[in-house]
Amino acid sequence: AQSVTQLGSHVSVSEGALVLLRCNYSSSVPPYLFWYVQYPNQGLQLLLKYTTGATLVKGINGFEAEFKKSETSFHLTKPSAHMSDAAEYFCAVSDEGDNFNKFYFGSGTKLNVKP
Amino acid sequence: KAGVTQTPRYLIKTRGQQVTLSCSPISGHRSVSWYQQTPGQGLQFLFEYFSETQRNKGNFPGRFSGRQFSNSRSEMNVSTLELGDSALYLCASSLQGQPGSYGYTFGSGTRLTVV
Numbered sequence: 001a002q003s004v005t006q007l008g009s010h011v012s013v014s015e016g017a018l019v020l021l022r023c024n025y026s027s028s029v030p031p032y033l034f035w036y037v038q039y040p041n042q043g044l045q046l047l048l049k050y051t052t053g054a055t056l057v058k059g060i061n062g063f064e065a066e067f068k069k070s071e072t073s074f075h076l077t078k079p080s081a082h083m084s085d086a087a088e089y090f091c092a093v094s095d096e097g098d099n100f101n102k103f104y105f106g107s108g109t110k111l112n113v114k115p
Numbered sequence: 116k117a118g119v120t121q122t123p124r125y126l127i128k129t130r131g132q133q134v135t136l137s138c139s140p141i142s143g144h145r146s147v148s149w150y151q152q153t154p155g156q157g158l159q160f161l162f163e164y165f166s167e168t169q170r171n172k173g174n175f176p177g178r179f180s181g182r183q184f185s186n187s188r189s190e191m192n193v194s195t196l197e198l199g200d201s202a203l204y205l206c207a208s209s210l211q212g213q214p215g216s217y218g219y220t221f222g223s224g225t226r227l228t229v230v
Contacts, residue, residue, distance in 0.1 A: 034218050036221075041223070042223050043221035043222050043224050044205065044221040046218045046219070046220070051217075090158065092158075099171050100213070101163050101165075101171055101213060102148075102173070103160060105157060105158035105159075108157065108158075
């Protein structure tokens with residue numbers, strides 16, 4: 001089974017500052033990787049995904065993430081935080097083999113953006 | 116176009132009762148998955164359906180069951196409710212037959228409270 005670790009359950013940044021949310025996974029083969037965002041009382045919205053090809057992936061709202069196989073990481077970044085970015089962010093990885101439509105999610109990182 | 120619709124949004128049930136939650140995927144989406152979200156356990160996979168067939172199942176007791184209809188709508192049922200079943204239940208759908216490589220679109224969830 002896969003596992004996903006998100007370092008830091010809460011991250012606080014100032015508006016305009018760099019956002020860095022960390023995600024590490026365990027997998028014996030390169031998985032498919034995803035970042036989702038959840039606003040209060042809402043479902044999850046897909047920010048970006050990595051399947052194959054270019055390891056730097058750009059998503060919506062100015063977010064991007066880089067797949068680093070050697071570090072088993074898929075950290076999410078945004079150059080300049082906006083107040084509207086305050087939400088909870090989840091990293092997810094698909095399972096292996098026949099179960100790859102099953103996702104494992106990290107425990108989430110709540111992003112607070114200070115004015 | 117309409118997103119993933121889950122009904123009801125909120126539900127309060129008593130221990131020992133059973134409950135049925137409904138999910139209408141985005142039109143044309145044939146893959147539907149269910150996840151349970153709790154503060155303690157985070158997001159956990161329940162099951163995944165494609166063309167009325169359950170393809171994957173998570174590690175939940177047999178009290179949790181689901182099905183998918185020919186129009187891709189899905190229901191999940193929890194029998195003999197326990198206090199620990201209180202959670203946000205999220206449904207997600209995907210156009211592709213292999214959503215593990217494309218990601219899911221999530222609904223806003225059904226908040227189930229067991230008292």
